[in-house]
Amino acid sequence: MIRKATLLLATMLLQLPRVAAEEADSVRHITLDEAITIARTQSVDAAVALNKLKTSYWEYRTFRAGLLPEVGLSATLPAYNSSYSSYQQSDGSYTFVRNNYLSMNGGISVTQNIWPTGGTLSLNSSLDFLKQLDGNNAERYMSVPVVLRLTQPIFGVNNIKWSRRIEPMRYQEAKANFLSETEQVTMSAINYFFELLLAHENVGISKLNLRNAEKLYEVAKAKRSMGQISENDLLQMELNTLDARSALTNNESSLKSCMFRLRSFLAISEEVNLVPVMPQMLPTVTLNYNEVLDKALANNSFAKNIMRRRIEAEYAVAQARGNQRQINLYAQVGLTGTEREIQKAYGDLRENVAVEVGFSIPLLDWGKRRGRVKIAESNRDVTESRLRQETMNFNQNLFVLVEQFNNQQMQLQIADKSDRIAQHRYSTNIETFMIGKISTLDLNDSQSKKDEARRKHISELFYYWYYYYQLRSITLWDFNLNCNIDADFEKIIKGR
Numbered sequence: 130m131i132r133k134a135t136l137l138l139a140t141m142l143l144q145l146p147r148v149a150a151e152e153a154d155s156v157r158h159i160t161l162d163e164a165i166t167i168a169r170t171q172s173v174d175a176a177v178a179l180n181k182l183k184t185s186y187w188e189y190r191t192f193r194a195g196l197l198p199e200v201g202l203s204a205t206l207p208a209y210n211s212s213y214s215s216y217q218q219s220d221g222s223y224t225f226v227r228n229n230y231l232s233m234n235g236g237i238s239v240t241q242n243i244w245p246t247g248g249t250l251s252l253n254s255s256l257d258f259l260k261q262l263d264g265n266n267a268e269r270y271m272s273v274p275v276v277l278r279l280t281q282p283i284f285g286v287n288n289i290k291w292s293r294r295i296e297p298m299r300y301q302e303a304k305a306n307f308l309s310e311t312e313q314v315t316m317s318a319i320n321y322f323f324e325l326l327l328a329h330e331n332v333g334i335s336k337l338n339l340r341n342a343e344k345l346y347e348v349a350k351a352k353r354s355m356g357q358i359s360e361n362d363l364l365q366m367e368l369n370t371l372d373a374r375s376a377l378t379n380n381e382s383s384l385k386s387c388m389f390r391l392r393s394f395l396a397i398s399e400e401v402n403l404v405p406v407m408p409q410m411l412p413t414v415t416l417n418y419n420e421v422l423d424k425a426l427a428n429n430s431f432a433k434n435i436m437r438r439r440i441e442a443e444y445a446v447a448q449a450r451g452n453q454r455q456i457n458l459y460a461q462v463g464l465t466g467t468e469r470e471i472q473k474a475y476g477d478l479r480e481n482v483a484v485e486v487g488f489s490i491p492l493l494d495w496g497k498r499r500g501r502v503k504i505a506e507s508n509r510d511v512t513e514s515r516l517r518q519e520t521m522n523f524n525q526n527l528f529v530l531v532e533q534f535n536n537q538q539m540q541l542q543i544a545d546k547s548d549r550i551a552q553h554r555y556s557t558n559i560e561t562f563m564i565g566k567i568s569t570l571d572l573n574d575s576q577s578k579k580d581e582a583r584r585k586h587i588s589e590l591f592y593y594w595y596y597y598y599q600l601r602s603i604t605l606w607d608f609n610l611n612c613n614i615d616a617d618f619e620k621i622i623k624g625r
Contacts, residue, residue: 157397160406161322161594164395168318169311171396178310179621185303186622192296196242196289204235211262233258236273247289248281253463256474269467270474276463276481283458286451291444298437305430305605308614312602316595321391323591326405328380328387330587334580335377341559342370345572348563357565365569408590412597412609413538418531421604422524428605428613431523435516442509449505453498459485527603534596537589544582544589551575551582 169175209231216226236255243250257271349366352358388403397403426432464478491498558575561567601607605614 155400155402156404157401158404158406159322161319161408164318164322164391164405165315167395167397168314172314172318172394173396174314174317174394175311178307178314181310182303182307182618183622185300186618189296189300189303192292196244196293198239198241201238201240202236203238205233206235207231207233227263229262231260231262242289243281244289244293245287246281247285247287248279248458251278252276253278256471258471268469270469270471271465271467272471272474272478273463273465273481274475274478276461276465279458279460281458283456284451284454285456286444286447291440291447294440295437295444298433298440302430302433302437304618305428305433307618308605308616309430309602312598312605312614315598316602317394319591319594319598321387321394322405323587323594325384325387325391325403326407327584327587327591328384329405330583331380332377332384334583335373335380338576338580339370339373339377341576342366342373345559345562346370352565362569365573369569369573408594411541411593414608415535415538416531416600416608418528421531421600421606422527424604424606425523425527429603431519435520438512439516442512446502446505446509449498449502453502454491455489457487459483459487530596530600530603534593534600537593537596541586541589541593544586548582548586551579555579 211227211229213225213227215223217223234255234257236253238251238253240249240251242248253273253276255273258268259271260266260268346366346369349358349363353360353363389399391397391403392399392401461481461483463481465481466474466476466478468474468477555575555578558567558572562569562572597608601614606612607614
């Protein structure tokens with residue numbers, strides 16, 4: 130009869146729920162997919178990634194605008210001058226004359242940067258008005274209906290040409306960075322989610338262990354009164370109860386901390402109790418390193434960063450060489466007219482031509498400019514060496530990550546099977562302990578292995594998802610759908 134009673138009690142213990150029910154109105158069951166979706170839209174990290182993308186977008190828009198014609202309007206309406214200035218007379222002596230006049234001027238210009246040569250071409254039109262306020266109160270107009278100006282550096286570095294190579298690459302790098310950072314937001318969400326899942330599971334384990342310890346302690350006291358166990362075993366069962374109660378208190382505190390971190394990351398109200406749901410569906414894929422590397426080099430911002438830095442190093446060398454000598458061409462051709470009446474100022478037009486070639490060539494600088502070229506070339510070689518090392522490190526880390534992910538599938542299967550075996554062993558040992566076939570040490574060992582196997586299972590599940598999204602972040606490739614990870618950047622930036 131006693132044996133039947135103990136077996137019945139063991140069955141009841143195994144059927145007890147792991148976690149006490151929360152109030153329905155404050156509970157929110159959340160899956161991993163839901164946590165990821167919320168993190169991508171509501172988290173601070175996602176907002177930071179979006180703002181960085183917007184900054185890069187407007188920087189690129191500003192660069193593109195600089196390649197287009199710029200129309201400008203300038204005017205002074207009016208300018209009044211009443212002052213004295215020095216004046217040299219015909220005999221060489223100086224005197225002071227009084228200025229007292231009113232002037233106005235306005236002009237419109239169209240300026241275009243010349244991409245192939247790095248020069249600037251502008252078309253201008255202006256009108257000036259001057260009225261003397263002393264003497265005969267004369268008025269004069271000067272018109273410049275049209276004038277074409279060219280400013281062109283010769284033998285210097287073409288900054289526009291280099292910018293057209295660098296800036297589009299910088300923006301492509303920024304877009305790839307945004308996609309990678311979005312995947313990294315997902316990785317953070319996975320980390321916080323599994324922290325909460327493990328803490329939640331620990332509380333469930335602790336509650337179950339406490340209930341079992343309390344019931345087993347009661348059974349042990351009954352068996353002790355009948356002389357079936359020793360005083361040492363009874364005391365051990367009491368210690369197990371105290372340890373289980375202490376572990377529950379610690380795990381409940383840890384659960385609150387983990388829940389606070391996830392709620393804060395997802396911007397969810399503190400009034401909501403999150404209950405994580407164990408992920409069931411897993412993307413089952415086996416990855417090939419060479420294929421993953423090809424996708425990473427094609428999509429990842431690292432590859433674009435390598436190319437941009439290499440070009441910038443070449444640009445620095447070109448600038449140093451171009452600064453060894455400076456030769457500039459300035460040319461202007463147009464028409465101008467001046468008269469007392471505005472209509473006549475546009476009538477009798479005359480040529481307005483100017484050509485100027487200026488140069489600056491150092492005759493003796495003790496090798497300063499040549500030294501700057503050598504410094505730029507050395508920096509380029511250092512950059513090239515660093516880029517080769519960074520590429521090797523990138524490839525090596527990617528290889529390790531692919532191996533870890535492929536191995537993780539087997540580790541997860543082993544952990545899952547170990548969890549089920551440990552749970553079954555603990556259940557069997559409870560029944561065996563009830564009939565007095567094993568000691569408390571064996572029971573404690575099976576409980577410890579059960580808890581450890583459960584935590585190991587959750588930990589391996591976390592690493593599986595973490596490695597998966599880390600590979601997505603590096604390759605910007607969806608291995609489940611077998612397609613690129615892309616986005617409508619115009620829509621994202623403009624908030625449509």
